[in-house]
Amino acid sequence: MKLKRTVKIISVITAAIFVFAMFTGCKKNEQDERSVYNITAEYSDADKTVTARCEIDYVNRTEVELSEVWFHLYPAAYRNGARYTPVNAAEIDGAYPSGISYGGIEITGVEGGEYEIGGLDEDVLIVKLPASIMPTQRVKIAVDYKLTLPNMRHRFGYYNGNVNLGNWFPIECVYSGGFVADPYYSSGDPFNLPVCDYAVSITAPASYTVAMPAASVRTENGDSATTSCTLNNARDFAAVLGAFKSVSGSVKGVDVTYYYVSDDNAEAHLKAACDSIAYFSDAFGAYPYKTYAVVQTPFNQGGMEYTGLVYVSDSAQGDMITEVIVHETAHQWWYGIVGNDQVREAWLDEALAEYSTSLFYKNHADYGVEYSARIADAMGGFSLFCELSRTEDTSMNRSIGEYASAAEYTYMTYVKGQLMYDSLLGMLGEKTLTAGLRRYASEYAYATATADGLIACLEKASNRDLKSFMSSFITGTAKLYSIS
Ligand SMILES: [Zn+2]
Numbered sequence: 001m002k003l004k005r006t007v008k009i010i011s012v013i014t015a016a017i018f019v020f021a022m023f024t025g026c027k028k029n030e031q032d033e034r035s036v037y038n039i040t041a042e043y044s045d046a047d048k049t050v051t052a053r054c055e056i057d058y059v060n061r062t063e064v065e066l067s068e069v070w071f072h073l074y075p076a077a078y079r080n081g082a083r084y085t086p087v088n089a090a091e092i093d094g095a096y097p098s099g100i101s102y103g104g105i106e107i108t109g110v111e112g113g114e115y116e117i118g119g120l121d122e123d124v125l126i127v128k129l130p131a132s133i134m135p136t137q138r139v140k141i142a143v144d145y146k147l148t149l150p151n152m153r154h155r156f157g158y159y160n161g162n163v164n165l166g167n168w169f170p171i172e173c174v175y176s177g178g179f180v181a182d183p184y185y186s187s188g189d190p191f192n193l194p195v196c197d198y199a200v201s202i203t204a205p206a207s208y209t210v211a212m213p214a215a216s217v218r219t220e221n222g223d224s225a226t227t228s229c230t231l232n233n234a235r236d237f238a239a240v241l242g243a244f245k246s247v248s249g250s251v252k253g254v255d256v257t258y259y260y261v262s263d264d265n266a267e268a269h270l271k272a273a274c275d276s277i278a279y280f281s282d283a284f285g286a287y288p289y290k291t292y293a294v295v296q297t298p299f300n301q302g303g304m305e306y307t308g309l310v311y312v313s314d315s316a317q318g319d320m321i322t323e324v325i326v327h328e329t330a331h332q333w334w335y336g337i338v339g340n341d342q343v344r345e346a347w348l349d350e351a352l353a354e355y356s357t358s359l360f361y362k363n364h365a366d367y368g369v370e371y372s373a374r375i376a377d378a379m380g381g382f383s384l385f386c387e388l389s390r391t392e393d394t395s396m397n398r399s400i401g402e403y404a405s406a407a408e409y410t411y412m413t414y415v416k417g418q419l420m421y422d423s424l425l426g427m428l429g430e431k432t433l434t435a436g437l438r439r440y441a442s443e444y445a446y447a448t449a450t451a452d453g454l455i456a457c458l459e460k461a462s463n464r465d466l467k468s469f470m471s472s473f474i475t476g477t478a479k480l481y482s483i484s
Helices: 074-078 089-095 266-284 319-330 346-362 371-389 406-428 430-443 451-462 467-475
Strands: 036-044 049-059 066-072 104-111 114-118 124-133 138-148 156-159 162-165 196-205 209-211 217-221 224-234 239-242 245-251 254-260 291-297 303-306 309-313
Touching (some): 066 138, 074 104, 074 156, 104 114, 239 291, 239 309, 245 266, 254 266, 266 319, 303 319, 309 319, 346 430, 406 430, 406 451, 406 467, 451 467
Parallel strands (some): 036 196, 254 291
Antiparallel strands (some): 036 049, 049 138, 104 138, 156 162, 162 239, 196 224, 209 239, 217 224, 245 254, 303 309
């Protein structure tokens, strides 16, 4: 996600950081076996609901026998009475311009086992299997459900003629000694998902275009139309409905489309999407999907990433639109191809998305954004935040639920994370650091990376000991600034 910044700039002085390290090797988590989701959904414009069926060919990717399977029900966070709400108090006005509105998910039937609703906030579907499944064994589960969309500018909801379908279907919880079922934290992107294969059909009034993350087929049925696509090896599946205009291009064999409602510079923003797909493909490894959709839509932050499709907020203006596009495109590598636990190690993808954005500008002088200015901005903002907030804990390895505020989360993960990469750039040089990141993208493609895995990949590429250096940033022992 691309967040809005809240603190302005002051000058800063960097401090030296000492380096001691140990070498650890890269490890790849094999996830060749993937669950397959077949979702059929119908949107009703009259009552702002989606009636859907999600058929899951679920594979046991764990190393243990499973007698039950857990699925996140993220739309439950949007209901009246949720303990974990999708936006915090400071963001309510921006997220709900028309007043508070609630939505939710109702499970109307499950095939493949008995079920119950559980989790910390009635946000997990637990399916009790009639017979246990062993590792690599598959089981078929079907979930019928009805979504009620809130009237809001968020990942999930409708506003001003658009319908955002993000995190809108039951999706399996990862397993790490038990199913991991974090609630919907309002800070950050509270997701931790495995890659799956998707076949999705959405029926909606024919006046809507359905932006999808893969090449789609649209079939008219009188007043309605059904749009369908398949997307394999994807971290998630999102779609946006709207009365869009669009511009399209092609780069490195990828069909790129920018869907927008109002944008006088649509061609320039399509170019930013194409340029960033091309640049990151060269730097970190080829973009592996056939299409990429950038969708301008109501959203209370700058943008939001999903595999093959990203949101750009309709409130973003001027150069910010380009910055959001580059940031969200970088997430196709950091979050999408290389997954991470976005609850416990949010910095892994956000710091890299920010640094990758700066690296894009560094290598595209025609965009008129100085790399050094972005780093100075980050350093100034970080030090000012620390001074004003009097925060003593600058660690980046906290769960997103443990930061004192959304601002603290932003400055520790996005801003300080980018500063760590800038320091690495100074130590290793761009060629070596990029080679390390390319190695990280390759080693952890379609898997879930960790900080240790990242560090090991950078160490291998640079033949340097980096663990103590990076740990000083991650744990907060490094002093990055002094106030004169
Ligand atoms: Zn982001």
